Amino acid sequence: MTRREFVRWIGAGATGLTLAGCTRELGVSRAPKRDKRPNFVIIFADDLGYGDLACYGHPTICTPNLDRMATEGQRWTDFYVGASVCTPSRAALLTGRLPIRSGMCSDVRRVLFPDSSGGLPQSEITLAEALRPHGYTSACIGKWHLGHLPQYLPTSHGFDYYFGLPYSNDMDRVGGEGREAFKNPKVEYWNVPLMRNDQIIERPADQNTLTKRYTQEAVRFIERSKDWPFFLYLAHTMVHVPLFRSEQFRGKSPRGLYGDAVEEVDWSVGQILDTLRREGLGENTFVVFTSDNGPWLTFNLLGGSAGLLREGKGCTFEGGMREPCITWWPGTIRPAVVREIGCTMDLFTTIVKLAGGEVPADRIIDGLDLSPVVFASGRSPRKLVFFYRGRWLYAVRKGSFKAHFITQSGYGNDKPEPHDPPLLYNLDHDPSEKFDVAQYHPKVIADIQKEVAEHRRTLVPGEDQLAGRIKAG
Amino acid sequence: MTRREFVRWIGAGATGLTLAGCTRELGVSRAPKRDKRPNFVIIFADDLGYGDLACYGHPTICTPNLDRMATEGQRWTDFYVGASVCTPSRAALLTGRLPIRSGMCSDVRRVLFPDSSGGLPQSEITLAEALRPHGYTSACIGKWHLGHLPQYLPTSHGFDYYFGLPYSNDMDRVGGEGREAFKNPKVEYWNVPLMRNDQIIERPADQNTLTKRYTQEAVRFIERSKDWPFFLYLAHTMVHVPLFRSEQFRGKSPRGLYGDAVEEVDWSVGQILDTLRREGLGENTFVVFTSDNGPWLTFNLLGGSAGLLREGKGCTFEGGMREPCITWWPGTIRPAVVREIGCTMDLFTTIVKLAGGEVPADRIIDGLDLSPVVFASGRSPRKLVFFYRGRWLYAVRKGSFKAHFITQSGYGNDKPEPHDPPLLYNLDHDPSEKFDVAQYHPKVIADIQKEVAEHRRTLVPGEDQLAGRIKAG
Numbered sequence: 001m002t003r004r005e006f007v008r009w010i011g012a013g014a015t016g017l018t019l020a021g022c023t024r025e026l027g028v029s030r031a032p033k034r035d036k037r038p039n040f041v042i043i044f045a046d047d048l049g050y051g052d053l054a055c056y057g058h059p060t061i062c063t064p065n066l067d068r069m070a071t072e073g074q075r076w077t078d079f080y081v082g083a084s085v086c087t088p089s090r091a092a093l094l095t096g097r098l099p100i101r102s103g104m105c106s107d108v109r110r111v112l113f114p115d116s117s118g119g120l121p122q123s124e125i126t127l128a129e130a131l132r133p134h135g136y137t138s139a140c141i142g143k144w145h146l147g148h149l150p151q152y153l154p155t156s157h158g159f160d161y162y163f164g165l166p167y168s169n170d171m172d173r174v175g176g177e178g179r180e181a182f183k184n185p186k187v188e189y190w191n192v193p194l195m196r197n198d199q200i201i202e203r204p205a206d207q208n209t210l211t212k213r214y215t216q217e218a219v220r221f222i223e224r225s226k227d228w229p230f231f232l233y234l235a236h237t238m239v240h241v242p243l244f245r246s247e248q249f250r251g252k253s254p255r256g257l258y259g260d261a262v263e264e265v266d267w268s269v270g271q272i273l274d275t276l277r278r279e280g281l282g283e284n285t286f287v288v289f290t291s292d293n294g295p296w297l298t299f300n301l302l303g304g305s306a307g308l309l310r311e312g313k314g315c316t317f318e319g320g321m322r323e324p325c326i327t328w329w330p331g332t333i334r335p336a337v338v339r340e341i342g343c344t345m346d347l348f349t350t351i352v353k354l355a356g357g358e359v360p361a362d363r364i365i366d367g368l369d370l371s372p373v374v375f376a377s378g379r380s381p382r383k384l385v386f387f388y389r390g391r392w393l394y395a396v397r398k399g400s401f402k403a404h405f406i407t408q409s410g411y412g413n414d415k416p417e418p419h420d421p422p423l424l425y426n427l428d429h430d431p432s433e434k435f436d437v438a439q440y441h442p443k444v445i446a447d448i449q450k451e452v453a454e455h456r457r458t459l460v461p462g463e464d465q466l467a468g469r470i471k472a473g
Numbered sequence: 474m475t476r477r478e479f480v481r482w483i484g485a486g487a488t489g490l491t492l493a494g495c496t497r498e499l500g501v502s503r504a505p506k507r508d509k510r511p512n513f514v515i516i517f518a519d520d521l522g523y524g525d526l527a528c529y530g531h532p533t534i535c536t537p538n539l540d541r542m543a544t545e546g547q548r549w550t551d552f553y554v555g556a557s558v559c560t561p562s563r564a565a566l567l568t569g570r571l572p573i574r575s576g577m578c579s580d581v582r583r584v585l586f587p588d589s590s591g592g593l594p595q596s597e598i599t600l601a602e603a604l605r606p607h608g609y610t611s612a613c614i615g616k617w618h619l620g621h622l623p624q625y626l627p628t629s630h631g632f633d634y635y636f637g638l639p640y641s642n643d644m645d646r647v648g649g650e651g652r653e654a655f656k657n658p659k660v661e662y663w664n665v666p667l668m669r670n671d672q673i674i675e676r677p678a679d680q681n682t683l684t685k686r687y688t689q690e691a692v693r694f695i696e697r698s699k700d701w702p703f704f705l706y707l708a709h710t711m712v713h714v715p716l717f718r719s720e721q722f723r724g725k726s727p728r729g730l731y732g733d734a735v736e737e738v739d740w741s742v743g744q745i746l747d748t749l750r751r752e753g754l755g756e757n758t759f760v761v762f763t764s765d766n767g768p769w770l771t772f773n774l775l776g777g778s779a780g781l782l783r784e785g786k787g788c789t790f791e792g793g794m795r796e797p798c799i800t801w802w803p804g805t806i807r808p809a810v811v812r813e814i815g816c817t818m819d820l821f822t823t824i825v826k827l828a829g830g831e832v833p834a835d836r837i838i839d840g841l842d843l844s845p846v847v848f849a850s851g852r853s854p855r856k857l858v859f860f861y862r863g864r865w866l867y868a869v870r871k872g873s874f875k876a877h878f879i880t881q882s883g884y885g886n887d888k889p890e891p892h893d894p895p896l897l898y899n900l901d902h903d904p905s906e907k908f909d910v911a912q913y914h915p916k917v918i919a920d921i922q923k924e925v926a927e928h929r930r931t932l933v934p935g936e937d938q939l940a941g942r943i944k945a946g
Contacts, residue, residue, distance in 0.1 A: 051781045054810055057530020058781070059550035060901045062812070071544070077532035254812065254873065254901035301902050307781050308524045308531070337527055339535070339727065400727065428533045428727035429774050 037134065037229040038329075039285040040351050041222075041272060044093070044233070045265055046086070046143060046168075046240040048324065049295030051307020052262055056324050058305065060254040061262050065270030066289060070326045073287075073333050074374065078427075079325030080343040080385050081293055082366075084314050084410065086168060087111035087145050087466060088388075089292040089344070090235070094126045094146070094157075096348025096359060096367035100388055103462025104146070107390040110314070111466065112145060114171050118465035119147015120157060125360050127348050128158030131231050134355045139221045140164065142214050142235035147465075155197050159233070163196050163217045169207055169237045169244075182302055185242035207244035210237050211261075215268040219275045226279050229355070234272065235292075236265050241302050258302055273328070283331045286354060286374075288347055290325040298411045310433040314410030316387035316394040317433055318402075333374055340380035341397070346370045364458060384451060391461060392416070396448050400428040401441065403448045421445055510607065510702040511802075512758040513824050514695075514745060517566070517706070518738055519559070519616060519641075519713040521797065522768030524780020525735055529797050531778065533727040534735050538743030539762060543799045546760075546806050547847065551900075552798035553816040553858050554766055555839075557787050557883065559618050559641060560584035560939060561861075562765040562817070563708070567599045567619070567630075569821025569832060569840035573861055576935025577619070580863040583787070584939065585618060587644050591938035592620015593630060598833050600821050601631030604704050607828045612694045613637065615687050615708035620938075628670050632706070636669050636690045642680055642710045642717075655775055658715035680717035683710050684734075688741040692748045699752050702828070707745065708765075709738050714775050731775055746801065756804045759827060759847075761820055763798040771884045783906040787883025789860035789867040790906055791875075806847055813853035814870070819843045837931065857924060864934060865889070869921050873901040874914065876921045894918055 052058050055067040055075060082092020087110075088099035099105040102124050112118065120126070128138035139161040140154035147153070148166035155162050169192055175181070176189035187207050194205035218234045225232075238244070239261040245252075246264060253259025269289060276282045295304030297312040297319075306312050306319030313320055325342065327333055349359050349367030359365040372378035385402075387395035394406040394416075403422035408414055424438035424445060438445060525531050528540040528548060555565020560583070561572035572578035575597050585591065593599070601611035612634040613627035620626070621639035628635050642665055648654070649662035660680050667678035691707045698705075711717070712734040718725075719737060726732025742762060749755045768777030770785040770792075779785050779792030786793055798815065800806055822832050822840030832838040845851035858875075860868035867889075868877040876895035881887055897911035897918060911918060 051530060057524060059904050060812060062810075067810075256899075256902045259902075300908055305781050305905065308778050337535075337540075339533060426729075429729045429732075431532050432778065435773055 036284075037136075037356060038354055039225075039230045039232070039281060040131075040354070041232045041234065041276075041285060041287040042093070042347065043269060043272065043287070043289045044090075044142070044235040045289070045291040046236055046238060047293060047296050047304065047313055048239055048262065048265075048291035049304030049306045049312060050309050050319065050322050050324060051305040052295065053266075053324050055326075057307055058255075061259045062253060063262065063266040065266045065273065066324075066326060069269060069273060069287070069289065069328050072330055072335060073326055073328035074336050074338045076325035076327070076338045076340075076342055078339060078341045079290060079323055080321050080341070081290070081323055082343065082345055083388060084293045084316060084320035085110045086292050090145055091120055091124075092366075093292075093344040093347065094128075094233075095120070095124045096127070096345045096352075096365045097124070097363070098345070098366050098386060098388065100391055100459065100461050101364060101366075103465040105388060105390055106464045106466035107392070108464065108467040110390065112147060112167060114148070114167060115469050116147070116466065117149070117468040117470045119149060119152025121462070121465060122151065122156070126157045126159075127351060128154070128231060128233070130158075130348070130352045130357060130360070131355050132158055134229070134357050136229050136231050136355060137225050138231040138233070139218075139225075140233045140235065141217045141221065142233075143168070143237045143240075144235070150198055153195070153198050161197065161221065164194070164214065164235070165192050165205060165210075165237055166195055167192070168240055169205075169210075170241055172204070179299075182241050182243075182299065185244060187244070190242060207237065207242065209246050210244060211264045211268055212246045215271050218268075218272055222272070222275050222281070223279060226281055231351075234268075236268070238262075238265055239304065241296065241299050243302060256301060258304060262304070283329075285329065286332075286351070287328040288325065289328075290344065291323045294320045294323070308432050312410055315408060316389050316404070317407070318427070318431065320410060321387060327374055329374075334377050336377060338373055340373050341382045341385060342370050342373065342380055343367075343382065343385060346382060350374065386455065391464070393452065393455075395422075396452055397427065398444075398448050398451055400426050401444050401448065402427050402433070403445060422448075509757075510609075510829060511827055512698075512703045512705075512754060513604075513827070514705045514707065514749075514758060514760040515566070515820065516742060516745065516760070516762045517563075517615070517708040518762070518764040519709055519711060520766060520769050520777065520786055521712055521735065521738075521764035522777030522779045522785060523782045523792065523795050523797060524778040525712075525768065526739075526797050528799075530780055531728075534732045535726060536735065536739040538739045538746065539797075539799060542742060542746060542760070542762065542801045545803055545808060546799055546801035547809050547811045549798040549800070549811045549813075549815055551812060551814045552763060552796055553794050553814070554763070554796055555816065555818055556861060557766045557789060557793035558583045559765050563618055564593055564597075565839075566765075566817040566820065567601075567706075568593070568597045569600070569818045569825075569838045570597070570836070571818070571839050571859060571861065573864055573932065573934050574837060574839075576938040578861060578863055579937045579939035580865070581937065581940040583863065585620060585640055587621070587640060588942050589620070589939065590622070590941040590943045592622060592625025594935070594938060595624065595629070599630045599632075600824060601627070601704060601706070603631075603821070603825045603830060603833070604828050605631055607702070607830050609702050609704050609828060610698050611704040611706070612691075612698075613706045613708065614690045614694065615706075616641070616710045616713075617708070623671055626668070626671050634670065634694065637667070637687065637708070638665050638678060638683075638710055639668055640665070641713055642678075642683075643714055645677075652772075655714050655716075655772065658717060660717070663715060680710065680715065682719050683717060684737045684741055685719045688744050691741075691745055695745070695748050695754070696752060699754055704824075707741075709741070711735075711738055712777065714769065714772050716775060729774060731777060735777070756802075758802065759805075759824070760801040761798065762801075763817065764796045767793045767796070769884075781905050785883055788881060789862050789877070790880070791900070791904065793883060794860060800847055802847075807850050809850060811846055813846050814855045814858060815843050815846065815853055816840075816855065816858060819855060823847065859928065864937070866925065866928075868895075869925055870900065871917075871921050871924055873899050874917050874921065875900050875906070876918060878925075895921075
């Protein structure tokens with residue numbers, strides 16, 4: 001099978017074939033010589049908290065595969081996402097840009113909904129698109145949430161293959177009673193579509209088997225792609241409510257339903273790494289595990305834990321935007337606990353450069369190249385983190401310090417509370433953001449304010465892509 | 474040197490001698506054949522929080538030695554102490570008994586003070602005393618806090634050697650301004666004595682070098698004891714306020730002063746394990762690291778973090794009494810994250826049995842033998858944990874559930890708040906004790922109440938040993 005045939009075949013959504021069947025059918029008896037460019041796998045969990053993995057201190061969630069990945073690779077303590085909710089966070093990851101630039105954030109609606117008319121603009125360059133000229137085949141398996149109309153789907157954004165839900169699994173609600181429905185969730189309560197490429201293949205998606213099927217699709221993609229460099233974006237629907245898990249994980253975790261769902265994602269990670277090892281790709285594949293935003297605390301025990309961090313999903317305290325992050329590439333990544341700052345947008349830049357490319361020069365890319373940390377245990381180039389909520393800059397971290405200009409709970413009824421001078425926390429001393437030290441550090445605040453001014457000077461906010469709705473009728 | 478000579482020598486506080494010097498002086502050129510009984514080392518930190526080690530999820534405290542110990546041994550997620558403050562917690566560890574039985578708890582004074590007249594009664598059998606008939610040499614190095622009058626000192630309680638502070642390092646306060654003194658602590662503010670056996674050898678103790686000197690003493694004890702089975706109880710004064718650390722650790726940790734102190738304790742653990750390896754004792758020594766109680770939260774950044782657990786030192790929520798615990802015995806302990814329940818009192822029983830002994834039969838011993846977990850990855854015999862505050866039973870854990878009959882903050886001004894029915898938390902689902910599920914589990918509550926009744930049926934509270942004061946003049 002030539003790469004061209006392969007891309008056409010996978011782009012058409014070839015499925016149900018075993019690898020053997022596939023190669024037989026296409027008359028391939030011998031693999032072409034393997035390209036030396038590394039493969040990339042990003043595994044993205046949904047709503048997973050900073051404190052939800054055993055290797056990040058959770059007492060009752062058992063994550064042996066991620067723990068092992070952390071031991072073999074790097075476990076990051078200060079890794080951030082681009083926003084505290086789903087849609088803008090994913091836009092940041094895949095474009096390497098703050099959502100305010102792409103317009104993938106809004107003060108009207110925090111994420112895209114089934115009646116949304118918008119999505120990631122075609123003018124944005126996704127990681128899949130950036131890798132394509134370098135010979136990469138890309139698959140998006142799992143949750144997309146960057147627009148479900150045809151022009152916004154993964155296959156319209158550089159991915160050769162897509163299998164998953166176009167938005168969150170708690171949307172298209174058609175049954176169950178209020179929040180009670182989440183405690184004993186049934187597939188039929190949420191009429192969410194499962195898609196392959198641009199077609200709906202199942203509705204409602206059987207969410208019980210979603211983690212397992214995503215994993216099978218991912219394994220199959222790796223097995224079939226191994227002769228060309230590939231990018232796999234495996235964005236689990238779990239552990240976003242409603243929580244589902246397959247039969248083998250039912251009642252497995254002492255942590256209950258939430259733990260079951262995390263443990264199935266952990267199992268999935270093990271399957272991916274095992275596949276890479278088995279296919280001889282372990283030493284040529286850069287794998288990253290992280291999540292889109294912090295735990296959805298208002299769901300109580302159905303949400304996760306941010307560990308010692310303050311608050312969770314939806315807000316700009318650390319619990320909302322600092323995530324577990326594990327990087328893995330045996331023989332290349334130097335195993336360590338990394339206490340440097342990194343963020344999902346940096347993955348864009350790091351990966352494009354590893355593929356031999358350069359990031360687009362015609363726009364501002366916020367991602368920085370993390371290679372000095374990942375491959376040489378050096379200092380991270382990232383010193384600044386911008387914490388946006390919707391289209392408002394709420395907080396900025398520079399080095400050890402984080403200034404909150406505005407605070408607001410993730411999902412409470414409180415209004416935004418402005419702070420002048422800003423609240424200031426030393427995150428190294430005080431990762432839980434308990435002790436405001438603004439009065440002792442006016443120079444730090446002035447310096448951060450200068451960074452904000454500089455940031456605003458070059459900022460051209462993108463047009464709001466999340467507010468629009470499909471017209472009825 | 475015969476064992477008898479050795480014990481006399483070490484009991485007399487032989488010091489300042491290098492190992493080489495010591496053996497030369499005593500004309501020993503060849504070690505006698507090593508006894509096969511295992512050695513025991515208990516390293517006890519002070520006021521260390523559940524969330525304060527990197528391997529328990531802290532982002533900025535760097536504990537590579539404890540992390541390695543955890544990788545090579547067992548890291549416990551549900552390990553408890555016998556009380557949420559120092560004196561009763563230490564009594565529990567060293568006697569295997571709840572402090573209410575020994576009288577080492579009080580509603581008048583929570584711990585012993587320099588003017589206290591009491592201490593651990595002679596009728597109690599310490600771990601050192603229980604091991605002595607089996608040929609063990611024992612040293613207590615560090616903080617004692619079970620009575621500083623001669624009849625209560627370690628050397629009156631079965632230890633052949635003692636080097637350390639007889640009580641907390643924040644006592645005998647003679648200088649500095651209020652809480653400010655803790656922010657920039659000076660040795661002369663606290664006129665605490667440093668003792669060797671029953672003599673004060675330095676006052677005020679130079680707390681800057683305390684962790685280092687404890688470590689040197691411990692290393693020397695191991696080097697000199699290696700020909701006979703030994704028990705080393707290394708009870709660090711750190712990380713109890715006032716925080717001190719030696720020159721090499723000044724400004725080392727991004728976490729600030731508290732982090733420096735933890736990192737020096739971590740260094741100390743590395744020194745102990747290195748010494749055991751170097752002396753060829755690693756595979757014959759059972760080492761346990763834990764702490765006496767949770768973090769002293771009212772000291773803000775000078776106190777630690779309980780991670781995702783609720784509250785800290787002084788109270789009966791999990792943050793007060795659940796501690797990091799790492800067990801190590803290369804080749805014997807099966808490396809694992811242990812999600813079973815254990816407690817410090819169990820160390821008494823486990824160790825006595827490993828030494829070939831039996832626990833005293835003339836009294837109730839609360840400790841259980843953890844061997845099934847430590848050596849065979851089985852289930853822990855411990856299902857019940859009693860949470861006393863002073864002489865009052867505040868809470869009981871049975872299996873996954875914890876019932877709070879009374880709650881009270883660690884160091885707030887609030888009065889004890891009784892609960893009937895008790896608050897009930899499922900700690901497996903809800904380690905942060907956020908969601909009271911009492912209404913759903915009346916049978917669980919009834920069962921725990923039955924356990925309480927059974928516990929009370931056999932309980933003979935010991936006479937209060939902490940309330941008495943030395944008469945003035």
